[in-house]
Amino acid sequence: MAVCLGGLMLAACGKGSSAGSSASSTPASKAATGSQSSVASKKPVVIGASLSLSGDFSADGQAFQRGYELWADYVNHHGGLLGHPVKLDILSDASSPTQAVTNYEKLISSNHVALTFGPFSSLLTIPTSKVAARYGYAFVEGAGGAPDVFAAGLHNLFDVATPVANYMLPFAKWVASLPPGKRPKTAAYPTSNDPFTEPVINKAKSLLQKAGVRTVYYKVFPAEVTDFTPIADQVATTGAQMVVLGSVDVPTVSAFMQAFEQQHYNPKVFIASAGPDQGQAFLKAVGTSNANGVMVPNGWYPGVRIAASEAMVKAYVAKYGGSPSGINADVAEAFSVGQVVAQAVKATHSLSNAKIISYLHSGVKLSSVEGPVKFDSKGENIAALQFIFQWQHNGHFVQVLPTKAPGSQPVLFPKPAWGS
C-alpha cells in the first residue's frame, strides 16, 4: 500500500505542471549557460514568474511561458542583462489566485529572484501585484489590464498591454460610423463576471448605446458556469443583430457559437473580448469555417509590421514549429514584458527594482513587439496600439480596425452564415 501511494506521489510530483511546482529548468536557462561564453561566465539574473500552466487559463499561461522563454533566449543571445545571463524561475499557479500569491511569496522571499514578471490575467494580477509591492519589486505584466488591477494605486505595477476598458474602442467607433441603414439596431451583451470582461463590455455598451444601438440583452454570468446553453438560447431568442460577448477563453466562445448555430441564429456582427485571438486553438475548437466573421480585439497579430515582432515570430516558429498564424497573442504580450524590463535595466545600468520603477514612471517612451510603451502614473500603457481582428476566408486572422490603420483589411460585414 505504501509502495503504491509512494509511486503515485512520485508520478504526480514528476508531472511538470502540478500546482506550485517549479519549472525552473527552462530551455532559457540552458540557453543562458551555453550561448555566449562571456555571458555564461557571469552569475545569472534570475527572474521569477507565476504562470497558469494548468487550470482554466492553461492555454494562455503556457503561451505566456513561451513568450517569456523566447525573450530570455533573445536577451541571452544579445549579451544578457548588463552582461549577466537571464534564467527564468517559473512556478505554476494552476490558474488559482491563492496559489499565484503563494508562488510570488516563494519566488521573492525564498528563491530570492532578482526581478519578477507578472502572471496571466487581471484576476491573478490583482493580488500578486500587492505581494511584489510589499517587497519593493517592479511588477511589469502583460495580461492584467482591468481597471480593478490599478484600483489599489500601486506604484510598482506596469501593464504593457492596452488598458482593458479601451479594447473595443475601434469596434464601437466603426459601428457608430456605419450609415443608419446598415448599422445594427439591437445588441446583446452577455458577459462573464471577470475583472477583465466587465469593463470591456460595459464601455462598449455605453458607446454603442450612444450610437443608437438598442440593448436587448445584458446579463452577467458567473465565471464558473459550465453550461452556457440557457444563456446563449436566451440571446438567440432576442434576435439581436449584434452580439458583444464578454469571454475570457475559447470554451466560452465556442459554447455560444455552437448554441447559436443550433438555434439557427446568425447575428450580423459577433465580437468576443477574448478567445478568438488564440489562433489555431480557437479554430480547432470551433471549426475553421465557423470562425468566419468572428471579431476580437487585440494589441498584436503575427503579421504586424514591427521589425522586432517579425523577428520574434521567426524565432517562435523556429523553436516551436507551426505557422505564424497559429501564434497566440499572449506570446507577444509576454515578450513585451521582457523587452520593457530589459530597456529599463539597460537605461538605469542597474538591476535595482527601485531604479527600474522610477525609470518606468519617468514618462519615457519604450518599444516592444506590440508597439510603443509609455506608462502613466497608474502604470497603464497610454501609448498602446489597439486593433480589432476578424477571422476571414477560412483561417485567415486579419486586422480590420481601425479602418485607416496601416494593414487594415475591409470588415467582413454582415457576418457570414455559420459554416460558410
Next chain:
Amino acid sequence: MGGAVAKAVVDGVLTGGVYALMAAGLTLIFGVMDIINIAQGILVVLGAYLSYVLSQDLGIGLFLGLLITIPSLFVIGVAVEWAFMRRLQERERTALSILVTYGVAIVIEGILELIFGPNYVQLRAWYVNQSFHVLGFYLPYIYVFGFALAVFLLGVLYLILYRSRFGRSVRASLQDRAAARLVGVNVERVSTITFGIGIAVTAAGGMVFGATNAFNANSGYDLISRLLTIVILGGLGSIGGALGAAVFMTVIEGLVAVLWSPVWATLVFYAALVLVLVIKPVGIFGQRAARAQ
C-alpha cells in the same frame, strides 16, 4: 416568456442526460464499492480524447467509436482497481479512495497534457452543431442523441445490477463482503468488474461532453464538483437517481437563468440540494434503494 421557460425545461432535460452519463459511473462505483472516484472528471475528458483520436485520425464516427472507447475504458478501470483500489483496507477504503483517485487523476491529466498540449479541441460530426425544428423549438441533434444514449446505457446498467446474477453478486458483496465470500461470491473479481463497468460508461459521457464543449486536459476540474453533487442529490449508488438529479439540476439552472439571472442559477441549485438533503439525507432515491432487492 412562456416559450423561453418551455425551452429552458426542454434544454435542461436534454442536458441532464449528458450529465447523467458522466455521473452514472461515479454513483455506481460509490454505491457498490464505497469508493469516491475523484478521477471521474478527468476520465470523462479521457473518454472525450479517445473519441477525438478515433474520429480525427482514423475517421471513425463518434457513436461507432464507442464500440472501442467503452471497452478501452473498461480495461483502464480494471487496471486502476487492481493496481490501487484493491490494496485499500476495507475500513479506510472510502477516505483513502479520495487521495488515491486524486493521484490517479493528476497522472492522467499530466499524460493527456503531454500528448495533446493545452489547446482546446472539440469533437465534430454533422449532428454536433445541427438541430431540428419541433413544436416551435430547435432541438440540437447531439443533445437528443446523447439523451437517448444515456437512457439506453443507464437502462443496461440497471438490468445488469438488478436483473442479472452478476448484479446479485455485486449487491451481495456490498451488503456483506465476508458473507458474500462464504456463499461463493468472488468478491475481488466482482469489485474489479464493477469498477471497470463504472469507468466504461464514462466513455459515453466523455464523447457527448466532448461534442458539446471545447475541452483540454484541465477541463476535468469543472466537472467533478458538479458530478459529485449530482450523485449525492440523486442518492449514492442509485442509477436512476443520477439521471433524475442531473435533469433536476440542469432544469433548475436553466429556469433560473431565464427567469431571474445566470448569476443565481448555480446558487439556487445548491440551495435546492441542501433542502433535499435536510428532508431526505440519503438523497432523492437514496442508497437504501440502490441496495434493495
